[in-house]
Amino acid sequence: NAGVTQTPKFRVLKTGQSMTLLCAQDMNHEYMYWYRQDPGMGLRLIHYSVGEGTTAKGEVPDGYNVSRLKKQNFLLGLESAAPSQTSVYFCATSDTPTYEQYFGPGTRLTVT
Amino acid sequence: AQSVSQHNHHVILSEAASLELGCNYSYGGTVNLFWYVQYPGQHLQLLLKYFSGDPLVKGIKGFEAEFIKSKFSFNLRKPSVQWSDTAEYFCAVSSYSSASKIIFGSGTRLSIRP
Numbered sequence: 001n002a003g004v005t006q007t008p009k010f011r012v013l014k015t016g017q018s019m020t021l022l023c024a025q026d027m028n029h030e031y032m033y034w035y036r037q038d039p040g041m042g043l044r045l046i047h048y049s050v051g052e053g054t055t056a057k058g059e060v061p062d063g064y065n066v067s068r069l070k071k072q073n074f075l076l077g078l079e080s081a082a083p084s085q086t087s088v089y090f091c092a093t094s095d096t097p098t099y100e101q102y103f104g105p106g107t108r109l110t111v112t
Numbered sequence: 113a114q115s116v117s118q119h120n121h122h123v124i125l126s127e128a129a130s131l132e133l134g135c136n137y138s139y140g141g142t143v144n145l146f147w148y149v150q151y152p153g154q155h156l157q158l159l160l161k162y163f164s165g166d167p168l169v170k171g172i173k174g175f176e177a178e179f180i181k182s183k184f185s186f187n188l189r190k191p192s193v194q195w196s197d198t199a200e201y202f203c204a205v206s207s208y209s210s211a212s213k214i215i216f217g218s219g220t221r222l223s224i225r226p
Contacts, residue, residue, distance in 0.1 A: 042218035098144050098206040101214055103155040
């Protein structure tokens with residue numbers, strides 16, 4: 001029972017490159033979330049999903065896209081990376097929207 | 113707009129000192145309240161939660177929090193901190209009007225001097 005996993009753990013990109021971050025969960029949760037964490041700014045919600053095939057914008061969605069083709073996976077894409085997207089990205093899941101969230105280990109992304 | 117405020121950005125304490133971290137929120141109506149902890153280099157883990165009932169909630173590792181509805185507060189406390197409590201602490205709030213989201217505070221970094 002792995003819980004919530006994220007791939008990759010670390011990545012360095014050049015400006016303009018693209019990449020996809022994968023979040024996978026085996027908890028059968030409907031709700032999945034992508035956050036970015038920056039020093040002094042806490043967690044900011046990028047996009048979220050309330051179920052397979054659905055996505056919605058969070059607080060800071062610009063420059064990111066997401067897809068939830070399967071219930072257990074939530075992908076975060078950067079089409080053209082910018083230095084401002086250097087951050088630690090966390091995925092989280094929950095059984096209901098108002099209950100606790102379970103977090104993955106994070107992906108540290110550096111854009112040069 | 114709905115928000116969560118953690119006024120202490122960085123707290124430095126000596127071992128065995130008592131801890132209180134502040135959290136205030138701006139939601140109206142029924143809320144669920146959480147404290148998460150993030151140890152250095154790790155992901156966020158749930159420390160404790162309040163949904164209803166006794167407003168004094170006990171969590172893991174000797175932490176507790178008190179929900180004071182009239183003050184819109186959910187402060188985290190520990191009577192005697194240890195060096196291993198060095199971490200970042202996040203308060204979070206959800207409500208049935210928050211559209212499937214939990215709102216996190218900006219976090220408080222706790223440093224414990226051995």
